[in-house]
Amino acid sequence: MAKNFPTRADNYAQWYNELVIKADLAENSAVRGCMVIKPYGYAIWESMQAILDKKFKDTGHVNAYFPLFIPKSFFSKEAAHVEGFAKECAVVTHYRLKNDENGEGVVVDPDAKLEEELIVRPTSETIIWDTYKKWIQSYRDLPLLINQWANVVRWEMRTRLFLRTAEFLWQEGHTAHETKEEALVETRKILDVYADFAEKYMAIPVHKGTKSPNERFAGALETFCIEALMQDGKALQAGTSHFLGQNFAKAFDVKFLSKENKLEYVWATSWGVSTRLMGALIMTHSDDHGLVLPPKLAPTQVVIIPIYRKAEQLEQISETANKIKEELQAKGISVKFDDRDTYKPGWKFNEYEFKGVPVRFALGARDIENGTIEIARRDTLEKEIIPIDQAVDKAASLLEEIQENLYKKALKFREENTFKVDSWEEFKVQIEKGGFILAHWDGTAETEEKIKTETKATIRAIPMDGIMEEGSCVYSGKASNQRVLFARAY
RNA sequence: CGGGGUAUAGCGUAGUCCGGUUAGCGCGCCUGCUUUGGGAGCAGGAGGUCGCAGGUUCGAAUCCUGCUACCCCGACCA
Numbered sequence: 001m002a003k004n005f006p007t008r009a010d011n012y013a014q015w016y017n018e019l020v021i022k023a024d025l026a027e028n029s030a031v032r033g034c035m036v037i038k039p040y041g042y043a044i045w046e047s048m049q050a051i052l053d054k055k056f057k058d059t060g061h062v063n064a065y066f067p068l069f070i071p072k073s074f075f076s077k078e079a080a081h082v083e084g085f086a087k088e089c090a091v092v093t094h095y096r097l098k099n100d101e102n103g104e105g106v107v108v109d110p111d112a113k114l115e116e117e118l119i120v121r122p123t124s125e126t127i128i129w130d131t132y133k134k135w136i137q138s139y140r141d142l143p144l145l146i147n148q149w150a151n152v153v154r155w156e157m158r159t160r161l162f163l164r165t166a167e168f169l170w171q172e173g174h175t176a177h178e179t180k181e182e183a184l185v186e187t188r189k190i191l192d193v194y195a196d197f198a199e200k201y202m203a204i205p206v207h208k209g210t211k212s213p214n215e216r217f218a219g220a221l222e223t224f225c226i227e228a229l230m231q232d233g234k235a236l237q238a239g240t241s242h243f244l245g246q247n248f249a250k251a252f253d254v255k256f257l258s259k260e261n262k263l264e265y266v267w268a269t270s271w272g273v274s275t276r277l278m279g280a281l282i283m284t285h286s287d288d289h290g291l292v293l294p295p296k297l298a299p300t301q302v303v304i305i306p307i308y309r310k311a312e313q314l315e316q317i318s319e320t321a322n323k324i325k326e327e328l329q330a331k332g333i334s335v336k337f338d339d340r341d342t343y344k345p346g347w348k349f350n351e352y353e354f355k356g357v358p359v360r361f362a363l364g365a366r367d368i369e370n371g372t373i374e375i376a377r378r379d380t381l382e383k384e385i386i387p388i389d390q391a392v393d394k395a396a397s398l399l400e401e402i403q404e405n406l407y408k409k410a411l412k413f414r415e416e417n418t419f420k421v422d423s424w425e426e427f428k429v430q431i432e433k434g435g436f437i438l439a440h441w442d443g444t445a446e447t448e449e450k451i452k453t454e455t456k457a458t459i460r461a462i463p464m465d466g467i468m469e470e471g472s473c474v475y476s477g478k479a480s481n482q483r484v485l486f487a488r489a490y
Numbered sequence: 491c492g493g494g495g496u497a498u499a500g501c502g503u504a505g506u507c508c509g510g511u512u513a514g515c516g517c518g519c520c521u522g523c524u525u526u527g528g529g530a531g532c533a534g535g536a537g538g539u540c541g542c543a544g545g546u547u548c549g550a551a552u553c554c555u556g557c558u559a560c561c562c563c564g565a566c567c568a
Binding site: 013028032087088123152154156157158163164168170217236237238239240272273274275276305307308309341343344345346347348349350351353362364365366367374490 | 527
């Protein structure tokens with residue numbers, strides 16, 4: 001089966017694309033840069049949504065929904081923000097079509113020009129803060145902790161399924177607080193939620209850190225991020241949590257009366273993760289046989305495949321299979337018994353490997369006779385024949401084992417591909433090999449920019465868990481007191 | 491927006507340099523029989539404006555001109 005995928009060395013991008021398509025996750029849409037998320041792919045996104053949504057609610061947040069369209073004028077209120085997004089906005093200029101006078105389909109009706117153009121949201125800070133202004137008067141209205149599940153549009157020049165599409169699905173949290181300290185706590189709290197989700201559920205080890213000023217979100221005072229390493233050695237920003245200070249409060253005039261009866265601007269945060277996480281999931285765990293899903297996110301955790309010749313045999317097998325299915329379901333495990341007679345067993349084996357189903361049972365007439373069942377795990381592709389009365393317990397423990405194994409494997413890969421580098425010569429050689437580089441940086445934007453120009457490497461994060469250590473900048477030789485994380489990134 | 495490439499059935503492609511029968515093949519699809527423990531075999535069948543528009547020619551998938559779409563590499567970026 002490996003022949004179906006180009007090897008990683010050949011062309012990782014192609015491997016990735018074929019994987020997404022063959023695993024039935026998504027495909028390119030007729031609309032440039034957009035993707036169709038197919039049912040199986042969407043089911044994975046729903047698993048992610050459910051877990052994240054619960055985490056947000058457990059930390060006091062509530063969901064709401066704001067308009068897709070943002071008046072153009074809102075964007076000019078926060079200077080850095082417009083600077084960051086202006087170049088990639090889709091703009092609505094008209095509100096009506098009409099039949100072409102020459103009979104050539106429909107045309108935009110020039111009489112239906114909007115007085116003020118509408119921007120299709122690339123992110124919702126502006127429209128949300130315009131709304132918050134009306135909602136916040138007193139310290140009693142704070143904190144305001146709101147999350148939105150939505151789609152956004154960023155007119156990217158180059159796109160790739162899940163990793164960078166013109167339209168993508170995400171959640172964006174927007175909070176308002178009385179004090180700077182409280183807002184910072186919120187920013188950090190959400191970063192922890194993201195890191196926990198990545199590591200415990202997606203089985204992806206991440207570095208928590210802050211962005212350099214260059215890489216900061218447009219309009220933020222500080223951007224916290226989680227950064228992951230993909231199998232081809234490139235880094236991927238998996239989530240961000242921004243401390244916005246009072247920038248948006250000032251831009252949208254959001255003030256509250258404090259306990260001391262003073263009029264003050266609120267402190268803000270915003271944070272988000274997107275369908276890009278699907279890309280991270282695919283690129284972290286998949287192999288040449290297809291997708292590999294961590295059990296906690298797999299829409300189907302266990303699949304049972306019957307092997308039979310005649311209808312009578314299927315009947316007997318089904319009886320046993322359905323019993324196992326029910327017992328697994330009673331334990332909260334999602335199970336599919338694939339008794340389609342339109343595909344042969346070999347076909348199904350391959351199909352579920354493409355789709356990354358963690359555990360597979362194969363049950364045939366021979367097993368019924370012997371009181372056995374074959375169990376296979378997707379992560380290692382190992383197969384084992386076990387007594388049938390152990391099937392349920394074995395599946396349950398295997399799911400946990402796979403979840404853990406995937407994380408360990410990914411962590412091992414990241415550690416083997418993280419290098420401490422102290423000289424510029426070494427840096428230039430190492431960056432070609434991929435992976436994270438821990439190196440000293442003098443803290444200036446100029447140095448960062450030069451490193452980027454010369455090597456395409458960017459500062460992915462200034463690690464929060466990093467050890468403080470005296471050193472000299474790998475590029476300029478100037479003093480530095482902490483190593484930062486460099487990599488080429490998606 | 492710059493540089494390179496591609497466009498032939500649902501998908502993948504041969505044929506294009508050097509114009510010449512009815513455009514060939516694989517996968518998939520449909521029908522029948524035999525099969526079913528790792529993508530089944532045989533037989534039969536359906537499916538094509540050769541990206542679009544002009545031009546050259548007795549004759550164009552093939553040569554020429556223009557256009558369009560997509561892919562890769564840059565700039566941009568969650």
